[in-house]
Amino acid sequence: xxxxxxxxxxxxxxxxxxxxxxxxxxxxxxxxxxxxxxxxxxxxxxxxxxxxxxxxxxxxxxxxxxxxxxxxxxxxxxxxxxxxxxxxxxxxxxxxxxxxxxxxxxxxxxxxxxxxxxxxxxxxxxxxxxxxxxxxxxxxxxxxxxxxxxxxxxxxxxxxxxxxxxxxxxxxxxxxxxxxxxxxxxxxxxxxxxxxxxxxxxxxxxxxxxxxxxxxxxxxxxxxxxxxxxxxxxxxxxxxxxxxxxxxxxxxxxxxxxxxxxxxxxxxxxxxxxxxxxxxxxxxxxxxxxxxxxxxxxxxxxxxxxxxxxxxxxxxxxxxxxxxxxxxxxxxxxxxxxxxxxxxxxxxxxxxxxxxxxxxxxxxxxxxxxxxxxxxxxxxxxxxxxxxxxxxxxxxxxxxxxxxxxxxxxxxxxxxxxxxxxxxxxxxxxxxxxxxxxxxxxxxxxxxxxxxxxxxxxxxxxxxxxxxxxxxxxxxxxxxxxx
Amino acid sequence: xxxxxxxxxxxxxxxxxxxxxxxxxxxxxxxxxxxxxxxxxxxxxxxxxxxxxxxxxxxxxxxxxxxxxxxxxxxxxxxxxxxxxxxxxxxxxxxxxxxxxxxxxxxxxxxxxxxxxxxxxxxxxxxxxxxxxxxxxxxxxxxxxxxxxxxxxxxxxxxxxxxxxxxxxxxxxxxxxxxxxxxxxxxxxxxxxxxxxxxxxxxxxxxxxxxxxxxxxxxxxxxxxxxxxxxxxxxxxxxxxxxxxxxxxx
Ligand SMILES: Nc1ncnc2c1ncn2[C@@H]1O[C@H](COP(=O)(O)OP(=O)(O)OP(=O)(O)O)[C@@H](O)[C@H]1O
Ligand SMILES: [Mg+2]
Numbered sequence: 001x002x003x004x005x006x007x008x009x010x011x012x013x014x015x016x017x018x019x020x021x022x023x024x025x026x027x028x029x030x031x032x033x034x035x036x037x038x039x040x041x042x043x044x045x046x047x048x049x050x051x052x053x054x055x056x057x058x059x060x061x062x063x064x065x066x067x068x069x070x071x072x073x074x075x076x077x078x079x080x081x082x083x084x085x086x087x088x089x090x091x092x093x094x095x096x097x098x099x100x101x102x103x104x105x106x107x108x109x110x111x112x113x114x115x116x117x118x119x120x121x122x123x124x125x126x127x128x129x130x131x132x133x134x135x136x137x138x139x140x141x142x143x144x145x146x147x148x149x150x151x152x153x154x155x156x157x158x159x160x161x162x163x164x165x166x167x168x169x170x171x172x173x174x175x176x177x178x179x180x181x182x183x184x185x186x187x188x189x190x191x192x193x194x195x196x197x198x199x200x201x202x203x204x205x206x207x208x209x210x211x212x213x214x215x216x217x218x219x220x221x222x223x224x225x226x227x228x229x230x231x232x233x234x235x236x237x238x239x240x241x242x243x244x245x246x247x248x249x250x251x252x253x254x255x256x257x258x259x260x261x262x263x264x265x266x267x268x269x270x271x272x273x274x275x276x277x278x279x280x281x282x283x284x285x286x287x288x289x290x291x292x293x294x295x296x297x298x299x300x301x302x303x304x305x306x307x308x309x310x311x312x313x314x315x316x317x318x319x320x321x322x323x324x325x326x327x328x329x330x331x332x333x334x335x336x337x338x339x340x341x342x343x344x345x346x347x348x349x350x351x352x353x354x355x356x357x358x359x360x361x362x363x364x365x366x367x368x369x370x371x372x373x374x375x376x377x378x379x380x381x382x383x384x385x386x387x388x389x390x391x392x393x394x395x396x397x398x399x400x401x402x403x404x405x406x407x408x409x410x411x412x413x414x415x416x417x418x419x420x421x422x423x424x425x426x427x428x429x430x431x432x433x434x435x436x437x438x439x440x441x442x443x444x445x446x447x448x449x450x451x452x453x454x455x456x457x458x459x460x461x462x463x464x465x466x467x468x469x470x471x472x473x474x475x476x477x478x479x480x481x482x483x
Numbered sequence: 484x485x486x487x488x489x490x491x492x493x494x495x496x497x498x499x500x501x502x503x504x505x506x507x508x509x510x511x512x513x514x515x516x517x518x519x520x521x522x523x524x525x526x527x528x529x530x531x532x533x534x535x536x537x538x539x540x541x542x543x544x545x546x547x548x549x550x551x552x553x554x555x556x557x558x559x560x561x562x563x564x565x566x567x568x569x570x571x572x573x574x575x576x577x578x579x580x581x582x583x584x585x586x587x588x589x590x591x592x593x594x595x596x597x598x599x600x601x602x603x604x605x606x607x608x609x610x611x612x613x614x615x616x617x618x619x620x621x622x623x624x625x626x627x628x629x630x631x632x633x634x635x636x637x638x639x640x641x642x643x644x645x646x647x648x649x650x651x652x653x654x655x656x657x658x659x660x661x662x663x664x665x666x667x668x669x670x671x672x673x674x675x676x677x678x679x680x681x682x683x684x685x686x687x688x689x690x691x692x693x694x695x696x697x698x699x700x701x702x703x704x705x706x707x708x709x710x711x712x713x714x715x716x717x718x719x720x721x722x723x724x725x726x727x728x729x730x731x732x733x
Binding site for chain 1: 531532533534535554555556558559560564565567570571572573574575576581582584585586588589592624641645
């Protein structure tokens with residue numbers, strides 16, 4: 001992944017102060033708890049316009065009237081929302097680890113296995129080092145190129161100031177403030193995130209990524225991403241990172257909104273490897289994310305690809321609203337759970353326009369004492385004449401103490417639509433393991449090999465430089481799952 | 484090279500090998516014949532180190548080392564190869580990729596440098612031509628949707644690439660058509676060398692017409708009952724197991 005990331009890293013590194021990601025907030029910290037004053041504090045700190053403050057407050061009021069959902073499969077202790085601090089400044093260098101020696105050896109081992117260069121390891125571990133980036137000029141070139149094409153790629157905070165019309169028009173237009181409990185919470189207190197706008201007819205020539213930006217800014221907890229592809233535009237966006245990032249916030253409630261206008265295409269790829277907790281299920285991130293894309297224009301396309309290996313609990317359903325005629329939605333997912341992890345993930349495809357198509361390929365791998373659920377909705381409205389869906393859900397079990405469940409919901413309201421659904425459940429077989437091992441492939445590599453084969457269709461959807469690390473990641477995540 | 488003494492082994496508490504003796508010298512080809520259920524595949528699995536196959540007595544030494552405590556991958560690195568009676572399918576994993584992983588894993592275990600993708604493809608194409616594996620099978624998933632005969636040839640391709648010291652062929656001839664049998668046998672013959680030994684498990688003398696063994700054994704009831712030259716196979720074909728080992732069976 002070296003070259004592409006190098007570019008992005010340099011860009012993000014250069015952008016760190018340029019784009020105000022680490023604004024100097026010093027000892028500023030919103031008091032623990034959440035009420036109107038917290039929201040005003042955040043909005044004020046970020047120097048936001050009144051309309052956005054009101055927008056947040058509206059979200060807060062809706063959130064206050066909501067009850068936390070409990071229909072999901074994963075169980076977790078009650079979260080005390082008044083015990084969380086909703087705005088914390090990035091750590092000062094004094095509080096950060098000074099060298100890799102201070103980092104949990106387990107995490108370091110993982111970095112090594114993934115082949116992450118030392119410098120990136122230090123970045124990921126949040127070590128207080130002043131980085132001199134290899135070449136500021138790369139960052140400049142990158143930024144310049146995007147500028148020339150009229151592509152906007154910046155933080156949401158920056159976009160609020162520089163592109164208020166776009167933000168006003170699109171923020172919350174796919175995931176409204178009151179959409180659900182966690183989305184409302186996010187709308188009220190979101191810290192920052194990325195904004196992308198690709199103008200009509202422009203094909204973004206490089207993969208855009210939040211990788212280092214988010215880490216540096218520590219905005220991971222209530223992140224908000226907004227991506228707009230105007231008519232005939234194309235963009236591929238990468239979220240996340242294969243290396244486990246250090247994060248002390250347990251609850252992550254992000255929101256991602258995608259908008260594709262006529263003939264536009266957005267490809268959104270995620271590799272999620274947040275801290276899953278220890279072997280005994282202690283600790284770990286709760287990853288409760290709302291991701292939704294709107295294919296507003298005709299012939300538009302939104303494609304979600306996700307590789308989810310981290311977090312104690314993953315609970316999310318990247319969805320597509322297929323409004324434009326002939327629009328297409330895709331969802332490719334690999335969800336790996338090991339030890340005590342739980343995942344409840346899947347997608348929603350809502351067909352509204354004529355001849356809309358959706359394709360769902362979900363691969364679930366459970367090991368240890370983990371539990372994984374695929375939950376998916378395919379809804380075809382009366383207007384969605386000639387709509388088609390293909391769904392394939394495959395589960396693989398490793399060992400006999402884990403669980404895998406498939407919960408498909410299908411609602412078809414017209415006669416000309418078609419839904420196809422296939423589901424399989426298999427166990428990683430002793431035959432396969434022995435076969436690989438007898439050819440010299442060590443047991444853990446054999447598991448990785450077989451699991452990667454099982455997930456191939458999804459892995460192939462990942463951008464090349466992501467795919468190589470993601471392959472390794474599957475193996476690392478399943479370590480200790482056999483034998 | 485391989486020395487098996489009074490080997491007792493079984494699966495799920497059931498003893499299948501009941502004091503088996505066998506000695507294979509470098510460069511030799513040994514054929515093992517025997518009725519269904521006599522424990523031939525069990526012997527092969529025990530030699531390859533499959534989990535669940537417990538050794539309860541006797542010894543197996545390979546190149547002077549006790550192998551009974553070694554993992555399958557360690558045995559592979561030591562130079563033991565098993566062409567299986569029922570080759571396994573691995574969906575989603577390209578045949579060529581799998582074989583490169585295997586070769587490099589073995590090289591790594593031996594402290595040798597790994598082979599680059601390009602060098603490997605060249606090697607693989609050469610070997611595939613020798614053992615009669617079509618190029619398109621290299622790109623397909625490991626054994627997935629292969630015909631019975633294609634699977635068997637693929638085993639021999641792996642053998643040719645991994646170049647073990649001891650190759651055990653468990654009924655590689657079953658399921659091969661006449662032409663394939665000849666190609667596979669020719670492939671095996673080309674791999675014969677003073678350092679490389681073979682144990683060929685088969686039900687048919689025909690294979691042994693092509694791969695001429697130094698020694699033929701008849702296995703029954705978990706033991707080697709008789710051993711002899713290649714004429715033993717012919718005799719067996721003529722008389723059948725009952726006549727040859729009937730006394731023991733009774
Ligand atoms: N997992 C198992 N559990 C119980 N019995 C087993 C198991 N595996 C093999 N056996 C038994 O062990 C005996 C020997 O089997 P094995 O497969 O070694 O025979 P074989 O000589 O290879 O036969 P064939 O010529 O049919 O291939 C058979 O009776 C078989 O049913
Ligand atoms: Mg057999």
